[in-house]
Amino acid sequence: MMRDTIILRVVAKLLLPAILIFAFYVQFHGDYGPGGGFQAGVAAAGAIILYGMIFGIPAAKHVIPTTVVEIMVPLGVLIFAGTGVVSMMLGENYLNYSPLRAAPGDGQHMGILIVEAGVFITVASTMLAIFYGFGGLADEADAEAAEAAEDGEK
Amino acid sequence: MIAAHLPALQVVIPLLAAPLCAILRRGTIAWVIAVVANWLAFAVSIGLLFRVLDEGVISYAMGGWAPPIGIEYRVDLINVFVLLVVSGVGAVIIPFARAGTAARFDSTNQAWFYTMYLLALTGLLGVTITGDAFNIFVFLEVSSLASYVMIAMGRDKRSLTAAYQYLIMGTVGATFIVIGVGLLWAMTGTLNLYDLAQRIPDIENTRPVLAALAFLTVGISLKLALFPLHLWLPNAYAYAPAVASAFLAGTATKVGIYLLLRFFFTVFGGEGFFLSTPLPEVFLVLSVVAIFAASTVAVFQNNLKRMFAYSSVAQIGFITLGISYATETGLTAALVHLMNHAIMKAGIFMLLGCVIYRLASMRIDDLAGIGRKMPFTTAGIVILGLGLLGVPGTSGFISKWWLVLAALENGQWWLVALIVIASLITMVYVGRFVEAAYFREPSEKAMNVREAPLAMLIPSYVLVAATIYLGFDTTWSVGLALDAAASLLSAAY
Numbered sequence: 252m253m254r255d256t257i258i259l260r261v262v263a264k265l266l267l268p269a270i271l272i273f274a275f276y277v278q279f280h281g282d283y284g285p286g287g288g289f290q291a292g293v294a295a296a297g298a299i300i301l302y303g304m305i306f307g308i309p310a311a312k313h314v315i316p317t318t319v320v321e322i323m324v325p326l327g328v329l330i331f332a333g334t335g336v337v338s339m340m341l342g343e344n345y346l347n348y349s350p351l352r353a354a355p356g357d358g359q360h361m362g363i364l365i366v367e368a369g370v371f372i373t374v375a376s377t378m379l380a381i382f383y384g385f386g387g388l389a390d391e392a393d394a395e396a397a398e399a400a401e402d403g404e405k
Numbered sequence: 406m407i408a409a410h411l412p413a414l415q416v417v418i419p420l421l422a423a424p425l426c427a428i429l430r431r432g433t434i435a436w437v438i439a440v441v442a443n444w445l446a447f448a449v450s451i452g453l454l455f456r457v458l459d460e461g462v463i464s465y466a467m468g469g470w471a472p473p474i475g476i477e478y479r480v481d482l483i484n485v486f487v488l489l490v491v492s493g494v495g496a497v498i499i500p501f502a503r504a505g506t507a508a509r510f511d512s513t514n515q516a517w518f519y520t521m522y523l524l525a526l527t528g529l530l531g532v533t534i535t536g537d538a539f540n541i542f543v544f545l546e547v548s549s550l551a552s553y554v555m556i557a558m559g560r561d562k563r564s565l566t567a568a569y570q571y572l573i574m575g576t577v578g579a580t581f582i583v584i585g586v587g588l589l590w591a592m593t594g595t596l597n598l599y600d601l602a603q604r605i606p607d608i609e610n611t612r613p614v615l616a617a618l619a620f621l622t623v624g625i626s627l628k629l630a631l632f633p634l635h636l637w638l639p640n641a642y643a644y645a646p647a648v649a650s651a652f653l654a655g656t657a658t659k660v661g662i663y664l665l666l667r668f669f670f671t672v673f674g675g676e677g678f679f680l681s682t683p684l685p686e687v688f689l690v691l692s693v694v695a696i697f698a699a700s701t702v703a704v705f706q707n708n709l710k711r712m713f714a715y716s717s718v719a720q721i722g723f724i725t726l727g728i729s730y731a732t733e734t735g736l737t738a739a740l741v742h743l744m745n746h747a748i749m750k751a752g753i754f755m756l757l758g759c760v761i762y763r764l765a766s767m768r769i770d771d772l773a774g775i776g777r778k779m780p781f782t783t784a785g786i787v788i789l790g791l792g793l794l795g796v797p798g799t800s801g802f803i804s805k806w807w808l809v810l811a812a813l814e815n816g817q818w819w820l821v822a823l824i825v826i827a828s829l830i831t832m833v834y835v836g837r838f839v840e841a842a843y844f845r846e847p848s849e850k851a852m853n854v855r856e857a858p859l860a861m862l863i864p865s866y867v868l869v870a871a872t873i874y875l876g877f878d879t880t881w882s883v884g885l886a887l888d889a890a891a892s893l894l895s896a897a898y
Contacts, residue, residue: 269650326698332421335413345413347469 263305272296278371282360288370295371296378308386317383320376334365339362412465412478413896415449415488416531416544418442423523432507432515439519440499442749446530447496450488457485462898464536472536473597479536481898482889483671483740487533487663490744494655494751494868495526501755501864505762509560509646518558521650524551529660538586538596538672540581541664545628549575552657555649556641559654567637574627574637583626589672598672601898604672615682621668622684629661631725632695635718642714643767650710654717655751659743662724666736666893669728675896676731682750688729693823695722700830704837709760709767712834713753716793719827720746723808726820730811736890737883738807744882745800745875749792752868756785759846759857759865764850769837774847778854781862783842785869790835793870795828800875803883 278291303311334346341350348362349355407414422442426435455465457480465478469608480488499522506515528548532541555567555573592594592613593604608614623634630638638658642650669679679685696719724746727739757767759782765770776783788799795805805824812820856862875882892898 284718287411321430322428328424329421329428332417332424335417339410339417344466344469345410345417346467349469404656 259305263301267298268300269367270301271295274298278367279364281345281367282363289374290303291367292371292374293378296375296382299375299379300382303382303386308383315379317380320379320383323372323376324380325370327372327376330372331366332379334362334369338362408452410465410768411449411456412463412480412534413447413467413711415453415492415534416478416527418445418449419523419527419530423520423527426516426520426523429734430513430516432510432512432519435516435519435599436499436503436506439502439523442523443492443495443499443526446526447492450485450492452647453480454485454489456480457482473595473600476540477536477597477599478534479898480534480600482885482892483666484533484663486740486885487659487743488530490657490659490747491526491529491533494747495652496659497864497867498648498651498655498755500752501651501675501758501861503757504858504860505647505758508762510558518555518646518648521551521554521558522648524548525555525652525657527769529656532660533663536598538589538598538601540596542583542586545582546579548657548743549579549628552653552732553647555653556645558649559644559646561644567640567644571637571641574634578624578627579636581620581627583624585617585620585624586618588613592617598667601672602674602896602898605672606678609673609678613616618668618673622665625661625664625668629658629665629725630721632691632698632718632722635695635699635721638718639711639714642717642754643708644713647754648864650714651751651754651758654714654754656745658721659747662721662728662739662743665725665728666739670731670736670893671896671898676894677680679731685729685731688725691728692722692726695719696726696823696827697830700827700834704830704834707769708835709769709772709838710757711755711767712769712838713750715751716831716834717746719791719831720750723804723824723827727808727811731894732811732814733887733890733894734807734814735811736893737886738804738811740886740889741807741882742804742880744886745792745804745872747797748868748871748875749789749801751871752865753786753789753793755861755865755868756782756789759861762857762861763880765856766850769841771848771850772838773841773845775854776842777847778851779856781866782857785862785865786842787839788869789872790831790838792829792876794835798873798876800872800882802876803879807883 274291274294277286277294278288281287299311299315302314338347338350339345343350349358351358351361419442422438424440431437464472466472467476467478496497506518510518525548526543527877528551531544532548533542535544553568553572556571557565589601592608592611593601595601595604604707605614642654670676673679699715699718699722703712703719706712706715724739727742759773760772760779761767763779792799792801795801805828805839809821809824812824
């Protein structure tokens with residue numbers, strides 16, 4: 252935790268919105284250029300991870316709690332796979348997005364947006380789950396070290 | 406309408422069920438979802454079988470992108486046979502899973518366990534049904550990652566090292582497969598298996614294609630635990646939860662066998678190319694060594710699950726022995742034993758799961774006298790053990806019979822002798838269990854146990870019954886395998 256370093260705290264606060272906006276730019280521009288849900292998800296999770304590293308994991312967990320992360324991981328998969336099922340119900344092959352809208356081109360656009368949203372959710376939350384998992388270990392070690400130090404003082 | 410989408414549904418049903426289990430996070434609900442999804446997957450396999458018998462090869466274009474550009478799901482007799490085995494074995498195991506998992510994990514972890522189970526099932530079905538080489542790799546990783554987690558959930562701490570060992574070996578195997586696929590792609594410019602099969606014959610003697618074959622062979626052999634690449638298997642099966650051992654023993658290695666068959670015969674163009682490489686000799690030698698080395702090691706195991714895990718390595722040797730002949734009889738033997746061994750080994754690991762449920766130990770000394778306390782469980786293990794031996798009246802006899810036929814066809818009398826001797830070694834380790842279970846005074850631990858609950862016994866006995874049934878009526882098992890072998894040899898796809 253680097254709560255006391257003012258430079259890092261200020262710079263991180265300045266950077267966070269930019270990182271998040273860039274993540275969403277990558278997400279939605281994936282249709283026209285390089286990008287997409289995977290890269291955007293990593294970038295967005297990177298913002299939260301930076302926040303957690305500067306302001307402590309409890310602060311990061313306050314923004315996105317562990318329970319939310321654990322629901323987001325399967326939710327993204329469900330959105331992706333579910334889109335395929337919808338196209339199947341509309342009479343086309345699995346993951347064929349054309350029937351989602353009247354014009355086939357529109358359908359493809361819409362389908363890929365939904366699917367990429369699913370990818371974004373799962374990738375971002377998986378990154379966070381890994382970060383929280385290992386960060387939790389560090390917290391435990393910190394707590395143990397603090398306890399040991401207190402015992403030593405006594 | 407549904408019939409048209411069966412190939413996609415085969416994979417999509419368990420794929421959708423897995424995140425559902427993870428979101429709902431309640432053990433009982435997750436179990437119900439898993440049972441429904443697995444049974445539906447089995448029903449879809451049966452539906453696919455009838456469609457294939459009816460109209461021949463089915464091609465399904467994922468996302469409406471026509472193959473070979475898009476990913477194609479291609480179902481023929483060979484993979485529908487394996488799909489049936491995988492989803493069928495799963496359909497029997499999953500009702501069994503309830504009692505053991507509920508006793509060990511809290512509600513949330515049960516849900517995670519079923520999620521992993523369903524993902525493993527998704528991956529294995531996906532590997533089998535897909536007609537795209539890279540898709541094979543992706544699904545293989547899905548199933549492998551899920552099985553690492555399942556193995557690590559075992560009650561013994563050693564399950565963690567076992568899972569880690571499998572992770573390292575499995576990743577090496579997967580990397581080899583990707584390198585092989587990459588080389589094929591570089592040479593042909595396609596990833597579609599059917600397209601590859603069309604293009605490879607022209608360039609099959611170029612070095613990159615041969616290198617691809619070598620990488621694929623080693624990578625897949627790691628996944629199916631062919632001797633001497635089997636080292637991950639005994640620990641993984643021994644320390645995994647019983648459900649995971651039964652499921653992996655019944656399905657994961659079998660899908661590996663399918664991949665070997667698919668690449669050797671379909672993609673690389675029938676028997677001719679396979680016989681022109683040194684592969685038949687290599688597989689013959691490795692199979693025979695696997696059968697003898699693993700059986701002998703199995704005799705000296707004191708942990709029953711490890712014993713039967715080594716027995717799995719030996720039985721896989723019998724399957725690859727059949728492949729090494731590259732004749733119709735040999736491949737039939739391989740496919741029939743693929744099915745029969747999946748059923749027998751899954752059954753044995755399920756019944757061992759019953760024993761662990763009551764006794765909490767797998768040491769053969771602790772199992773002394775168990776035959777009096779858990780008569781049905783013990784009898785079931787003995788029947789399936791006789792099946793492994795190849796006693797007439799069990800499905801194991803049918804597989805051995807076809808294997809012997811294949812050896813005789815090639816005029817290899819000495820191999821027949823070896824197969825018989827190998828069966829005798831099998832008798833020794835099954836005999837060790839029989840001796841401990843029936844002829845010894847009950848151990849302290851065994852004194853206080855009761856028969857396993859019916860919810861565990863009934864599914865196990867379905868597999869016992871199947872083993873006996875397939876020993877008498879072979880219209881389905883051998884009949885299908887014969888047709889599948891014929892289409893493998895002619896490289897029809």
